[in-house]
Amino acid sequence: MYCSCDGDCTFPAHLVRSGGNALHRKYGLEKLLNKYGADFYIAGHEHNYELMYDVYESKTTKSTVNPPHTVHIVTGDAGGPEEHEPFKFPSPDRTAHWEQVETDTDDNIQGVVIDDVWFVQENHGPFEV
Template identity: 35%
Template sequence: MYDHTSRQINNHFYSYNVGPIHFIVFSSEYYYYVNYGWNQIEVQYNWLENDLKEATKPENRAVRPWVITMAHRPMYCSTDDSDDCTRKESIVRKGLPIVNAYGLEDLFYKYGVDIEIWAHEHIYERMWPVYDRHVYNGTESDSNPYHNPKAPVHFITGSAGCQEDIDPFIPNPPPWSAVRIRDYGYTEMLIYNHTHIDFTQLSTDKGGVVVDKFTVIKDKHGPEAWL
């Protein structure tokens, strides 16, 4: 894929626009294979910030208000397999150990990223709006905590299929974990407009039955939405 921003082909990080959404795709693997050096992490981090600066300019966000990130290894999870996302200081979230360099949670929060989509864990897990392990549900609708959430919305859609089988969950989920499903399935996203996006999780184990559904509603986007 050609990335117009970095002007590189077959890049591991790139962005593109679809309707009212600016999608950002990046490599979480850089953080786990530092035997190749830190340079790849720094280059990607700088690219991410520059891309977010451009995407969140008022004139650009007026056209494409939604900013959605996608990567492999999640910042948050409650699986019982000793993966990094179960730890309080996960590398993607907080950055490289000891120096805490190039952590992405603060960066994404700073620029008002709306939704963060992850995989790697062979399950489906939806989080409440979360930042720094604290829940920040929306306050304008008692029936929908995703109505004007005060932090990014994370979910893991890693149950599309793998010969390694489905992952187990820890017995007691942390407060930021909203829904946990252990079966094979996939997620559908329906973009309505500048304010509404529907997400639906379907179980292939159960013949396509809907096992989870939620709607993110945002009357405003950007870091001011957290206020």
């Protein structure tokens, strides 16, 4: 739904967030996640790792304590034969971090923590728009 690495993060991501006319993307997910207070949305597909703060309608409060919207995580670097995708776009303000452990087979970096943060949600429930 949100990413910043390449063209998949433009119109195709918008269709997943907001919906469109394509049969398999008729309904968007963003309002549904917000309505039911989903704390995290974790997805793959992009062959890289990116964590965004709480995001709703492309805006963020950059909060890690009681975030008022869903935190988005792309973790699609599980070691497929396609290699990792480079980031072609600048990092947007919504980009954050959490703990991500490197899984490449290179002994020099395998198992190294490449990212970490704590998110705290004291009052779970629907988010208000």
